[in-house]
Amino acid sequence: MYHPANMLTHNGLAKCWIYPPELEQLMSKPYNRTPSPPTLEFMSCKDCDMYGMCRLASNGEDANVTNTLVKRRFVLRRGEYLYRSGDTFHEIYAVRHGSIKTYIYSNDGRTQITGFHGRGEIIGLDALNGMRFASEAIVLETTNICEISFPHFLGLSRNIPDLQDHMLAIMSHAILRGQQMMLLLGKKNATERLATYLMSLSRHIDKNKSSHPAYKLTMSRRDIANYLGLTQETVCRILARFQEDGIIKIEGKYIYFVDMDRLANLTSESPTEQ
Amino acid sequence: MYHPANMLTHNGLAKCWIYPPELEQLMSKPYNRTPSPPTLEFMSCKDCDMYGMCRLASNGEDANVTNTLVKRRFVLRRGEYLYRSGDTFHEIYAVRHGSIKTYIYSNDGRTQITGFHGRGEIIGLDALNGMRFASEAIVLETTNICEISFPHFLGLSRNIPDLQDHMLAIMSHAILRGQQMMLLLGKKNATERLATYLMSLSRHIDKNKSSHPAYKLTMSRRDIANYLGLTQETVCRILARFQEDGIIKIEGKYIYFVDMDRLANLTSESPTEQ
DNA sequence: GGATAATCATGATCTGGATCAACAAAAAGT
DNA sequence: ACTTTTTGTTGATCCAGATCATGATTATCC
Known part of the structure; x- marks a missing residue:
């Protein structure tokens, strides 16, 4: 898989296990080479577009507390990769706060950005055909990410049909978005x-x-x-x-x-x- | 929903219940205003890209015989619509033989063709977010279509996890296709x-x-x-x-x-x- | 079978946005 | 604070592909 030379590191180590909101907030505060990062105000799960899905996974109980679907959250900073093309696929990711860009390569090295993703959006869904990421995801600002193990999700959705329906709707929406982009780029x-x-x-x-x-x-x-x-x-x-x-x-x-x-x-x- | 004036009829009546292959073949033979339609050679389900999915639904038995997933097949001819934008969504469709084009409108009436779909491809997946078709599907040649009731599919997939996985993979593939088109149109x-x-x-x-x-x-x-x-x-x-x-x-x-x-x-x- | 309408093909011209260039402003690094 | 690098801005020029135009094929219809 083609990768142009790139200065940025794939900082998988920046990831850390789930922690309370206060600590989370602290961790995304101003930090060495970032003079004035966006202030990451405390964000309840209730403000997230994924709340519906997380709650479904928790059998209707408050997802902010149960963490049934999301087992891990972490923070990435500007320039860090969430995943790279060719990486084997295990998780999908929800943007809890911040923004991420995704892009693909043509085989002669041109890139096409395929989306900018903000709070509540899920990314990585293009990888579950083939079980490898075809795109790259890079973080544009200090970003709070919820990680969802895909096997875990599949297991949950076996028992919670609504969860499956929700995922199908989200994927359908992603297909629609692609069609709208074709219209934009083509016409x-x-x-x-x-x-x-x-x-x-x-x-x-x-x-x-x-x-x-x-x-x-x-x-x-x-x-x-x-x-x-x-x-x-x-x-x-x-x-x-x-x-x-x-x-x-x-x-x-x-x-x-x-x-x-x-x-x-x-x-x-x-x-x-x- | 915007619909430009169009001469072609939405021939829902052309649909008919499932029938044996021989009759099916007969029905798609040359027909009044079509001087030389494509010869629709008999096609076993085994040649269809959907066979894997149909067989999963039939618990591994021959899908050609069991028809567990597909309850209805029908033939449409050139110029007939499979669905139109705004139609309520109940079924997804697999192209068994033939070809179909799908397209969307901008609100000022420009159209963008979003795909040409041949044998074994599934269409209609963009509708299950919102439960209405956002695109239109029109048949380009005499085409044999397998209709899959979406509620029926959901019911089956509750008990057959592999079927659900298969659908997710198909939708993931559709998302990938959209990204490739963005690269093509953008770069x-x-x-x-x-x-x-x-x-x-x-x-x-x-x-x-x-x-x-x-x-x-x-x-x-x-x-x-x-x-x-x-x-x-x-x-x-x-x-x-x-x-x-x-x-x-x-x-x-x-x-x-x-x-x-x-x-x-x-x-x-x-x-x-x- | 012959009229009519789509579709296809190719040449001449025009133009929206790319490319090239040069500098300003802001970030990042020391 | 001061250099270096990246990002943003604006003007001048150019060109790939759109548009316009015209005729040739090929379907469709009665």
């Missing part, structure tokens, strides 16, 4: 791609940051461009135009959504649907 | 796209047709172009160039693979993998 122009992408961030938007809903872009312009089948320069230019037009406002890594209706219109999708 | 040029597409047909290649492996293109140039994020004209030109270069040979709807090694090199993927 939309650069402006529409950017607008669609920015709108898709709205799910993670922080409404308490300022007068306008804000989002912290943990990925670089280059990453966004790669994901959308464009170049860095084009992404820059279009973001600048959106800002000139008063649709967004950019301040460093933060993007403020000033006029989301207008942004929605630029996606070529009606704003009500999604 | 490959027109020549590479065509070469990749033609190579992907090799799975269905008929080696007995002539001196060279042959494939009958049941989809139009326009469909291929749409699928690959190109225009009709570009597809035409590149196919013509491939022919000039002695890589393929085109005769009407048939394409002959003259030099598959050279074709594989043009995909940007090493020929050994895939």
